[in-house]
Amino acid sequence: AQSVTQLDSHVSVSEGTPVLLRCNYSSSYSPSLFWYVQHPNKGLQLLLKYTSAATLVKGINGFEAEFKKSETSFHLTKPSAHMSDAAEYFCVVSPTGRRALTFGSGTRLQVQP
């Protein structure tokens, strides 16, 4: 079965410093991978997706993620955190042969002023 593991439940950074949210996946095949963001009292929004094209994927709001097959990782990064980035972030895999998404347990990002 395909799954994702988010290595940190909480990450706290200072405004203006880099963000790193870690995700490892488990898959026998090249999976489709996503990062979604959930702001308080708002719906989930797609940040970026990897579907076997370029391994470095750029998303919205300055976020990007790199697919590393050798490390089975898909970490989310941003060079400089903004207060508005504070939210819950989910790493997501689309299992082979299924249409639904499998979500990780989430990482809550706090941004300190």
Added chain:
Amino acid sequence: GAGVSQSPSNKVTEKGKDVELRCDPISGHTALYWYRQRLGQGLEFLIYFQGNSAPDKSGLPSDRFSAERTGESVSTLTIQRTQQEDSAVYLCASSSSSGSRYEQYFGPGTRLTVT
């Protein structure tokens, strides 16, 4: 344009009662998904519709849960004889077609509390 909408936004019910949750997908989206999010956890898949048929119901946790979709539009998730463990946010998503390359657009969710 209008996104995915869900109603009600909040529902408090007594244990043992039945509840119906509604999802209005984006117009023209043929694929529709239901997920459940328990407090502090990621989303769990419940059921997926392609048109009005449900090729994947594997996530429904028990036979108390059912869903239907009519007119390739509105979907209703029904929970019978609710239990306290059913308390969660129920999220609906739609996409223009099925498959990983089609983005799923999520609604704001229905927060269900079973007392």
